[in-house]
Amino acid sequence: RLSQRLHCGCIASKSMFELLDGGGVECTNCTKNSSHSLVR
Numbered sequence: 001r002l003s004q005r006l007h008c009g010c011i012a013s014k015s016m017f018e019l020l021d022g023g024g025v026e027c028t029n030c031t032k033n034s035s036h037s038l039v040r
Contacts, residue, residue, distance in 0.1 A: 015028070
């Protein structure tokens, strides 16, 4: 997970974050490194 929190009022670039199916967001680096992001 991210070491920094994203809260209401933050300006976040869509290219930097992915929306998660279960709700919330994750940075693209975490998504790329996450075993949950790929279904094989």
